Amino acid sequence: MKLFAIGVLHLASPAWAMVLRSPTFVKPGSAITSSNWSPSSWRQKEAKQIPKYPDEEALKEAEAKLSKSAPLVFAGEVRNLSDQLANAARGDAFVLFGGDCAESFDEFSTDHIRDTFRVILQMALILTHAGSKPVVKIGRMAGQFAKPRSEPTETIDGVTLPSYQGDNINKEYPFTAEARRANPDRMIQAYDQCSQTLNILRAFSSGGYANLSRLHSWTLDFVEMTPAGSRYRKLAGVVEESLRFMKACGVNLNSPQFEKVDFFTAHECLLLPYEEAMTRVDSITGKWYDTSAHLLWVGERTRQPGFAHFEFVRGLENPLGVKISDKASPEDVLEILDTFNPDNIPGRVTLITRMTADGIRAKLPAIIKAVQAEGRHVVWVSDPVHGNGFKAENGYKTRSFDAIREELEAFFDVHAECGSHPGGIHLEMTGKDVTECLGGDTNGVTMDGERGLSSKYETHCDPRLNAMQSLELAFTVAEKMREAQGYKKLDY
DSSP states (O other): OOOOOOOSSOTTSGGGOOOEEOOOOOOTTSOOOSSSOOTTGGGGSBOSSOOOOSOHHHHHHHHHHHHTSOOSSOHHHHHHHHHHHHHHHTTSOEEEEEEOSSOOSTTOOHHHHHHHHHHHHHHHHHHHHHHTSOEEEEEEOSSOOOOOOSSSEEEETTEEEEOOOOTTTOOOSSOSTTTTSOOTHHHHHHHHHHHHHHHHHHHHHHSSTTOGGGTTTTSOHHHHTSHHHHHHHHHHHHHHHHHHHHHHTTOOTTSHHHHOOOOEEEEEOOOHHHHHHTEEEETTTOOEEETTOSEEEEOTTTOOTTBHHHHHHHTOSSOEEEEEOTTOOHHHHHHHHHHHOTTOOTTSEEEEEOOHHHHHHHHHHHHHHHHHHTTOOOEEEEOOSGGGEEEOTTSOEEEBHHHHHHHHHHHHHHHHHHTOOEEEEEEEBOSSOOOOSBBOSSSOBBSSSTTBGGGGOOOSSSOOBOHHHHHHHHHHHHHHHHHHHTOOOOOO
C-alpha cells in the first residue's frame, strides 16, 4: 500500500491546509513560461552532478508520474518554517539540522527514523534550555538520497563504471554496469519511501511521542549510563521541576505547545528532474513551491550562478540554504543573496558554512562584515562536518570529532567578534551507535579495537556522528550559546 504524507507539522495551525495545484507536465526541451523563470528553465542551463539516463522515455514516464503524485509537504508548512527562520535571522531562535549523510533503501525502518528523531529532540531540549531560545528542528530526512561526487566514474580492479550517486539514482552494490546504471524508476521508489518517512515523522511529532513529559524516554539505551546521559538526566530533572511548577500555576500541560513539535524536512537540491516534477503552484498565492521538502539547499559544487541548480532554486518560494566553503569570497556571497533574496526577506536564505576551524577564523569575518555592510538578512549556520573529512590509514573515510568541535567553537567565536548571531548547526548524524567518526569524550571511536572504525561502519556515503557524539556536541554548543549571551555556565 502506498502512503501519502500530509506533512510533518501538527495540524493545530490552519496554515497547513493549502491546496497545491499540479502544473501541466512540461516535457524536456519544450518552451518555458513567458516569465524568465519556470520549474523547467534550468534545462536551458549547463547542469552539473545530474546523471545521464540511458532510457530517455523511461525518464519522461517517471517524471510524468511524479508530477501527478501527491505533494510531500504543503505551502502553509513551508511558510511556517520561513517565519521561524526569520526569527533565527533576527537572533530570536536557533536552527538544528540533523540526519543521515544519505538515506538508503536498505536502511529504511521505523526504528531508524525514531532513533534519529529522538536524538534531535534531546539535542533541541539541551539547546533550548541553555540558550533560552526556541529551536527550529529540521531533519535531513525524507529526500536526502542523492549525493554529489568528486568524480563521475569509479575504478575497481581495472573496471571503470559510473560513480554511485545515491539510492534514488543507482545502486552501490554489486559493482556491475547494471547496478551503476541510472534508473529513473528509483526516483519513484524514493518518493514512496519519503512519503512513508514523513508519515512516521508526523506520527512521532504530533502523536504524543514528543510530549515533554516523555523527555526521559527519549534517551537511547546505550547512552543512558554515560556522562552525556547523566548530564541529560539532570537537565530532564530541571525541566520536569519547571513543568510541575507551571502546572501548579494553572498552565495546561496538555496543550499542543507541550504535546507536539514542529518538525521540518530538508535535503540537498541535486536531482533536478525529481525536484521539477515535485514543484507545484500554490492555489492561494500563485507561487511555486518544491513540495519534496520544506527547505532545500545547494551545495558547494552546484551553487554557481548561471548553472542549472542555481537557476532552479532561485524561483522557489521555499527557504533556501547555500553551502559556503573557504573558497567563497564576500562578492560570491553577495551575488547569491542578490539573486536568491532580492527583497532581503529575513529567513529566506540560510548560509551554511563548512570551512574547518582555521578556515572559519581566516575567511568568515570578511564575509560576515560584507553581509552586515549591505544590511542583508541571513541565517548563519555551521556545518562542521564536511570540511573535516579524511581517509584513515586503514582505508575508511572518517572525520575527527575534535576537529568538528573546534570548528563549532570557532564559528561562535567569530560571530561574537563580529557582533552577528550564530544561528544554527547542521550535522550529519544518526541515532545509531555507529563507529564512523573518530573520537568522542565517552566510548570514543578509535582506529582499531573494540570501538574501531570497522566495528560498526554502516554509512552508505560519508561518515556520521553517532548519538553519543551528537549529544556531546549539543552540550558544547549549549555552553557557547550561554557564553554569547553572558549567562553562567551550565551546572549539569
